[in-house]
Amino acid sequence: MPITTATERDARVAPSSTAAALGLSEEQLQELGRELDAIGRRVADDLGQADVDYLRRVIRTQRGLEVASRGLLFLGWVPPVWALATVMLGTSKILDNMEIGHNVMHGQYDWTNDPALSSSNFDWDTACPADQWRHSHNFVHHTYTNIVGKDRDIGYGVLRMSPATPWSPAHLANPMIAALLALNFDLGVMLHDVEFERVMSGKRPWREAWVTLQAGLRKTGRLAAKDYVIWPLLTGPMFLSTLAANTVANLTRNVWAFTIIFCGHFPDGTHEFTIDECEDESRGHWYFRQLLGSANIEGGPLFHVMSGNLSHQIEHHLFPDLPARRYKEVVGEVRAVCERFGLPYNTGGLARQFGSVVRKIVRFSLPERGRAELTPPTANERAAERIAA
Amino acid sequence: MSTQGTPTRRRALRRAVQFVDAVATPHGIDRYIELALPTWSSTEVRARIVAVRRGSASSVTLSLRPNSNWTGFTAGQHTQLSVEIDGVRRTRCYSMANSAHRADGLVELTVKAHPMGRVSGYLVDHARPGMVVGLSPAQGVFTLPEVRPQRVLLVSGGSGITPVMSMLRTLCDEGHRGPVAFLHYAISAAEHPYREEVVRLVALHPNLRVHTVYTDAPGTGDLDGLFCEGHLAAADPDWVDAEAFVCGPAPLMDAVREVFGEAGRSAQYHDEAFTLALTPARSGGGAVTFASSAMTVADDGRTLLEQAESNGLSPTHGCRMGICHTCTRLLNSGAVRNVTTGDVVDATGTEIRICVSAPDGDVSIDL
Numbered sequence: 001m002p003i004t005t006a007t008e009r010d011a012r013v014a015p016s017s018t019a020a021a022l023g024l025s026e027e028q029l030q031e032l033g034r035e036l037d038a039i040g041r042r043v044a045d046d047l048g049q050a051d052v053d054y055l056r057r058v059i060r061t062q063r064g065l066e067v068a069s070r071g072l073l074f075l076g077w078v079p080p081v082w083a084l085a086t087v088m089l090g091t092s093k094i095l096d097n098m099e100i101g102h103n104v105m106h107g108q109y110d111w112t113n114d115p116a117l118s119s120s121n122f123d124w125d126t127a128c129p130a131d132q133w134r135h136s137h138n139f140v141h142h143t144y145t146n147i148v149g150k151d152r153d154i155g156y157g158v159l160r161m162s163p164a165t166p167w168s169p170a171h172l173a174n175p176m177i178a179a180l181l182a183l184n185f186d187l188g189v190m191l192h193d194v195e196f197e198r199v200m201s202g203k204r205p206w207r208e209a210w211v212t213l214q215a216g217l218r219k220t221g222r223l224a225a226k227d228y229v230i231w232p233l234l235t236g237p238m239f240l241s242t243l244a245a246n247t248v249a250n251l252t253r254n255v256w257a258f259t260i261i262f263c264g265h266f267p268d269g270t271h272e273f274t275i276d277e278c279e280d281e282s283r284g285h286w287y288f289r290q291l292l293g294s295a296n297i298e299g300g301p302l303f304h305v306m307s308g309n310l311s312h313q314i315e316h317h318l319f320p321d322l323p324a325r326r327y328k329e330v331v332g333e334v335r336a337v338c339e340r341f342g343l344p345y346n347t348g349g350l351a352r353q354f355g356s357v358v359r360k361i362v363r364f365s366l367p368e369r370g371r372a373e374l375t376p377p378t379a380n381e382r383a384a385e386r387i388a389a
Numbered sequence: 390m391s392t393q394g395t396p397t398r399r400r401a402l403r404r405a406v407q408f409v410d411a412v413a414t415p416h417g418i419d420r421y422i423e424l425a426l427p428t429w430s431s432t433e434v435r436a437r438i439v440a441v442r443r444g445s446a447s448s449v450t451l452s453l454r455p456n457s458n459w460t461g462f463t464a465g466q467h468t469q470l471s472v473e474i475d476g477v478r479r480t481r482c483y484s485m486a487n488s489a490h491r492a493d494g495l496v497e498l499t500v501k502a503h504p505m506g507r508v509s510g511y512l513v514d515h516a517r518p519g520m521v522v523g524l525s526p527a528q529g530v531f532t533l534p535e536v537r538p539q540r541v542l543l544v545s546g547g548s549g550i551t552p553v554m555s556m557l558r559t560l561c562d563e564g565h566r567g568p569v570a571f572l573h574y575a576i577s578a579a580e581h582p583y584r585e586e587v588v589r590l591v592a593l594h595p596n597l598r599v600h601t602v603y604t605d606a607p608g609t610g611d612l613d614g615l616f617c618e619g620h621l622a623a624a625d626p627d628w629v630d631a632e633a634f635v636c637g638p639a640p641l642m643d644a645v646r647e648v649f650g651e652a653g654r655s656a657q658y659h660d661e662a663f664t665l666a667l668t669p670a671r672s673g674g675g676a677v678t679f680a681s682s683a684m685t686v687a688d689d690g691r692t693l694l695e696q697a698e699s700n701g702l703s704p705t706h707g708c709r710m711g712i713c714h715t716c717t718r719l720l721n722s723g724a725v726r727n728v729t730t731g732d733v734v735d736a737t738g739t740e741i742r743i744c745v746s747a748p749d750g751d752v753s754i755d756l
Contacts, residue, residue, distance in 0.1 A: 052476040063421055111703055113471075113478035116420065118705075123415040222414050230411055 016277030019288060022342065026282065032341055033284030039333050040319045043326050051323045052112050058099050058305070065092035069245075070231060076241035086245040090252035091306075096125045097257060098308025099324065105134055108323045126253075127190035127220040132212060136193045142320050146265060146293030147273045153265065154272070156181065156188060157197045160364045162272055167367050174365030185254035185261075190216040256306070259354055260297070264313040267295040268356035269346045290317035291338065295346035296331075297353050304328065314345065406431075427521045434458045434468075434524040436496065441516050444582045448501040448548070449513045450486070455496055455524060462496075462527030464489045464559035465552045465634065465661070469707065470498065471523030474511050478523070480707035481508045484551040484636075484661070485527065486583075488558035496524075499582050501548040531636065531661035533559065538632035539567040542625055544616075544645055546574040546637025552661055553636055554583050561594055570625035571599045574616065574641060577606045600624045616644045635660040678753035680721055688752075692728060693718075693743035697756060704756055709744045716743045723752030 019029060069088035076082045101124030103109075109117040116122075123130040136152065144150035148164045155161040159178055160171040181188045194213045198204040227246040235242040271292040278289065297303075297311040304311050309324035315334055316327060338345040409418045419431050428435045436453035443449050462468070467484040487497035502513040533541075533556050541560065545553040550573060560569055575581040581601065591597050600623060603610040612620050621628045629652050635645045642660045649658040675688040677696055686700050694716055697704050706716035710729075717740045724735035725746040733749050734741060743754065 047476065049473075049476040052473070060424055063416075063424055067421060110705065112473075112476055113480075113705060113707075114473070125415060219415070222411070226411060226414050234412075 016273065016281070016285060018271060018273060018277060018292065019285065024288070024341065024343075026284070028341060029282060029284030029288055031284070032337065033282065033287050035337050036287045036318055036334070037283075039330050039337075040322060043319070043322050043330060047111060047323065047326075051325065052109070052114070052117070054325055055100070055104075055109060055117065055323070058095060062092050062095040062100060065089070065095070069249075073231070073242045073245055074235050074238060076235065076238040076245060082241055082245060086248050089245060089249035093125055093249055093253040094256055094306055097253060098260070098310065099305055100124070100308075101126070102308050102310070103324045105130055106138060107321045110321075125223065127186040127216060127223060128193065129190075129215050129219045132193040132216065133189070138320070142317065144278075145290055145317060146271065147275055147278050147289075149275050150278075152192065152195070156192055157195075158188075159361060161266055161360060162364065163368075164272060164274075165364075167364075171365050174361050178361045182255050182258040183251060185258040186250065187220065190220060259350075260307045260310050262357045263295060263297050263350070263353040264310055265293055265295065266357045266360055267346060267348070267353040268360065269344060270295050287318060288343070290314070291334075291343055291345070293317070295348075295353060297350050298347055299350060303350075314347075428454075428456045430456060430458065432458065434526060436522055436524050438516060438518055438520045438522065439495065441518055443513070444499070445579055447513065447580065448499060448582055449516055450497060450499045450582065451512070451516055453496045453498065453522070453524070454494070458526075459496070459524065460526060462489060463532040464555040465532040466527040466529040467552065467661075468496070468498075468527055469523075469525035470508075471707075472508060472511065472520075474507060479508045479511075480523075481506075482710070484529075484555065486551040486554045486558075488555065488562045490559060490562040499548070499551050499554075501582075529661065531634070531659060533634070534632070537563070537565060537567070540625070540627065540631040541565075541567065541569045542621075542628055542631035542633040543569065543571045544573075544624075544633060544635040544637070544641070545571075546641040547576070547580075549635075549637035549641075549661075550575075550583060551636075553634060556634055557587075557590065557597075561590055561597070566596060568625065568627075568631075569594075569597045570628070570631065571597065572602070572620060572624040573599070574602045574604055574637065577603050578609060598624065616641055618648050621645075621648060629654055632657050633659065675723075675748050675751040677748050677751075678721075679756040680753050681756055688748045690747060692745060692747050693725065693741075693752075693754060693756075696748075697743065702756065704743060706744055717741065718743050719755040721753040721755055724749040725752055725754075 019026075024032075065088045069085040069092060072081055072085035072088070076085065101122065104117055104122045105119050105124070107119035110119050119134065124133075141151055141153045146154065148154060148162060155165070158181065159174055160167065191213075193216065194209050195204050196209070199206050199209045227250060228243060231246060232239040232242040271289075273289055273293070278285070281289070291314060294313040294317045296314050297307065299307070299311055309327050310316060312324070312327035312331065315330055316324065318334065319327070319330070335345050337343075412418070413421060419429065422429045428437050434455055436455040436459070438451050439454050440452040441449060442452075462485050465484070467482045469480050470483050471478050471480045473479075483498045483500060485496055486499050487495070491497075500509050500512045500516075502510045531552060537560065541556075543553045543556060553571070553573075557569065557571060571587070573581070573587075578584065581603075584601075587599055587601075591599050600611040600620070602612045602614070602616075602620065604615065607613040612623055614620075625631055633645065633649060635642050635658065646655070646658050646660065649655055676685050677688045677693065678685045679697060679700070679702060682702055684700060684702070686696065689696060689699075691699075694704060694706055694709065704716055704718070709716075720734065720736070720739045720741050724733050725741055726733050726749045727745055728747050729745050734746075735749075741754070743756070
């Protein structure tokens, strides 16, 4: 009877303040966990050839686009050819980073036993080395999602995205920093793993950070050599045109990835949690936190592929190691579970979700005083006021 | 001259490879070429199936053309064949059956469908020319010695015929003069691959003597019943002077080993085990911790791989018999017992193969 014992023990534990505010008991959280477990289990049991075939199709498309675009750039002096090659290369990089890289490195295809699709072998075409990413993203971010003080993806350590972070005049630069981060997102993600703020506060030895930084810089150097030196040189007289195309492709990928990823956890209505309320949490509470801390973006099939299916961020956070192409088929069930438990399901079009992210970036750049006059409060703040009242 | 040229050429080649890798970083050039040429790889052995022969209802003989990373084999060795079944790459060991001197460079494998065998069953039903599979370099120490023994005794049972067949064909190709005795056990004539070929070889090579035993069909073979010393004497009256190469079910190998042992000729006995003979679980009941999965379960005495799978984990693995090291994991604490050898390992940080390791008391592994 170990399950009964666990339930009884957990039922005695007071649910987190967020769960209490939504009227959920620990027993209900446990039930929520069991229902979501069952959904994930069913999909996992159904994985097979179609999933591998799909991913290989995406890989063939990506590699094909990349090779073709590099070839077309030898004709880069014809403006429409240059434009086409640039779009193809940007698309290839987005596919490589999102639908392929992010998902393979999550271990979504480890069950295939194919070394080319293994999370421990795969590397992607962006500055952050694969092993560092697996630590900072798969472990830190996916385990401690939206826990202020633990999830380093909240504001990426450089932006103030929450009233929980005390305001300082430096935060006036929030919008400018966000714009710089968007343009240099590949470097931002790479430097993210160095954890400068933890080095400064003495929580991380600088030697360790230096090793991380060196690995990141080495990979950045290799990719920069490829895109900004070798391929431009190979195209000979087209040096500048190829350099420009590769730069635009990388910038496109950066801004797109920034947009999709910031829409994953920062749109208005996503919840943040305190370290205390997540201490010794149950699996049910972990699910609850993933549901409340993530937001979806609605769009067509091509949009979902180009976002690496991170447009289904909620489903991704519930089932991070299920192949991402499966998320759309569980959306209905997940929403039904949310409705039954009275939980919000944060979804909207790209314009709405990203608009609310931008509003947050601007709003939290300002000091508490005078902020209300300039920007309306977020849904979270309104909810907090209601609960307080 | 050549001693000067080779390093220069190698340096040039290395520079060329470095340049190509710089152009294709981070994936490497292989990942692009293989999309057009599925057997292409600069490091892995891959092979295309060029011919498929279904000798009986339950077996298939595959002829494979390996890529240039295949460096040949010694008669008696095996390869780890990987094939994708419903999206999952599965790996099993199969012995080469062809002569080591085969001129066309093809590799021949004979696969018998086992009742519970996912891979063997798949190959028997679905293998077709054109299919691409993965191979490992040839491996295994069950081989003919480089200096061929004067007197050779080959004993096989069931699908254990494949490495022995390779030895037989190799000796015949070499024009080996010494006596070669071949004693084979099959259920019936219908389940006896290479039957006609062996008859042909006997006609061509007067030094070759063959005895076949059909265990389920007495009176149809050369001898009847299970292996005994009498069979050995019938196969080769001077067997005490022969080097014996034995492959088949464990009881057959045990029986032959025992006869050689009693005659004080253990050093002349060589075998290859293809099924995992598990030593009985010693205890069970300890706590097994899969550290990376944050899971602790009660030890039920089986291997760590089986216990992990029973608890919903799906660790990477290959052969499930301790050969391929695909399932290697770090031992964090505690001790494990190797179920094939009975050896106990208790050094923290040791790499263990979870498919052949069972807990010995409380144990924690990096899984």
